[in-house]
Amino acid sequence: MIIIENKIISDDVVEAQFVCDLTKCKGGCCEEGDAGAPLTEAELDEVNNSYEIIKPYMTADAVKEVEKKGRYQYDDEFGWVTPTLPSDNEICVYAYRENNGLIKCAFEQAYNDGKIKWKKPISCHLYPIIAYQGKHGDYERLNYEPRKKLCSPACKLGEKLKVPVYQFLKEPLIRKYGEEFYEVLEQAVTAHNHSQ
Incomplete structure (x- = not known):
């Protein structure tokens, strides 16, 4: 997982690949x-x-x-x-x-x-990332939760094009959390990838 300020980002957000395939879904x-x-x-x-x-x-x-x-x-x-x-x-x-x-x-x-x-609502724009408020409201969890059947074409297209979830959702991530958050996320992903 990656932690930026009070946001906990699941590994799937940076490791899984996803590109909406509207012709299929x-x-x-x-x-x-x-x-x-x-x-x-x-x-x-x-x-x-x-x-x-x-x-x-x-x-x-x-x-x-x-x-x-x-x-x-x-x-x-x-x-x-x-x-x-x-x-x-x-x-x-x-x-x-x-x-x-x-x-x-x-x-x-x-x-x-x-x-x-x-x-549109940010929850729609961010999907398949779902942001959950912490139980005490002091942190947020960002999870990657595609629908198994409905989103399988998007998972396949993402793998074919090699586009990680966080890159596909760059616009809504910046819209919700700001440019600086996204830059820090990119740096954290680079560090995460080098450590593996």
Whole structure:
């Protein structure tokens, strides 16, 4: 493991290889899970501020669900999460399926179209790294947790292209923890690799 300040990074984050293969998985992580996407307290405001702008990207069923359940909800196990659509395999309400079956994110599409400045929940952007708060809130554990079946094409593509997880997720890691954290992580990985 690598420890940077109060973050414990599992060896898999630096040793495993991973590159999303959307042609194979079709963005299935937006619908396969125990709850909607986890949201930080700060992201609740982002959801509220973006909602009216991203609404045209959402399906009619998703808009109805949000009007019924709210823009986010509290889950006893995961905290604040996005609602899901029970009628469509528990897909996130902010996701929509294109004709070719590919699932896209309403937030990310609005961001790409220059309509909002927030890309999407950091939990989605970081996946398959999952950040867990320490029991006493004074540290964070970063684990690599791909879904066995769904992510197997991404694991194969990562191995073929020889891209470690932390490099594939450089943008969200910098977005969440900053440039300096990522530079220290790279240095720690170099030292880790030389020590083996």
